[in-house]
Amino acid sequence: xxxxxxxxxxxxxxxxxxxxxxxxxxxxxxxxxxxxxxxxxxxxxxxxxxxxxxxxxxxxxxxxxxxxxxxxxxxxxxxxxxxxxxxxxxxxxxxxxxxxxxxxxxxxxxxxxxxxxxxxxxxxxxxxxxxxxxxxxxxxxxxxxxxxxxxxxxx
Numbered sequence: 001x002x003x004x005x006x007x008x009x010x011x012x013x014x015x016x017x018x019x020x021x022x023x024x025x026x027x028x029x030x031x032x033x034x035x036x037x038x039x040x041x042x043x044x045x046x047x048x049x050x051x052x053x054x055x056x057x058x059x060x061x062x063x064x065x066x067x068x069x070x071x072x073x074x075x076x077x078x079x080x081x082x083x084x085x086x087x088x089x090x091x092x093x094x095x096x097x098x099x100x101x102x103x104x105x106x107x108x109x110x111x112x113x114x115x116x117x118x119x120x121x122x123x124x125x126x127x128x129x130x131x132x133x134x135x136x137x138x139x140x141x142x143x144x145x146x147x148x149x150x151x152x153x154x155x
Contacts, residue, residue, distance in 0.1 A: 035091045037066060037084055049088040056092045056150040060105065061085050062142040074111040074143045078118040081146045086122075089150060096123065098150040102130045105145040109134040115144060 035049035035056075049058045061084040063077025064070050071080045089096055104119070106112060112132065120127075128148070138145050 033092075035088050037087055037091075048084070049092055051092050054152040056089065056094050056098070056152070058085055058088050058148040058150065060103075060145040060147040061088070062138065062140060062145050064140065064142070068140070070140055070142055074114050075118055077142060077144050078115045078146075079122070081144055082119065082122045085146060085148055092150075094150045094152055095154075098152050098154075099123065099128045099148050100151050101149040102128050103147045104130065104132040105135045105138060105147075106132065107135060107138050107143045111143055 031052075033051040034047035035051065037048045046059055048061070049056055061081045062070065063080035064084075065080070071077045085099075086096060089098065102123070104115065106115065115132075
């Protein structure tokens with residue numbers, strides 16, 4: 001009887017050890033990792049992206065360069081905002097076709113056709129789900145801000 005209890009206990013310890021090993025080998029799949037594009041000297045209170053598991057949350061990107069200079073016009077701002085999203089996606093180890101949801105904030109809904117033209121050319125098919133809304137104002141006098149969520153479904 002004692003031998004049988006010892007074997008069951010040894011088996012339980014072995015199984016528990018394997019479970020701990022398996023969890024530790026999964027790496028940082030449950031940890032958060034920040035992605036930052038803008039110059040750190042700007043001392044902004046947010047990250048451009050956060051990777052949590054297989055999901056990337058991309059903060060609203062305006063059409064600015066790494067120093068915070070705003071591009072001219074809705075077309076250029078849209079292109080730069082989407083370029084910034086692409087940089088966050090790449091730095092995080094994702095691909096543009098991993099983007100599953102996009103939210104576009106426009107300071108003027110009349111900019112929709114020009115924004116949509118640039119957006120259509122940049123985002124791969126199948127296009128992600130998207131919401132577009134007009135807001136009262138955007139930071140820095142921007143005409144557009146774009147946020148996104150990407151999910152890595154490939155290895």
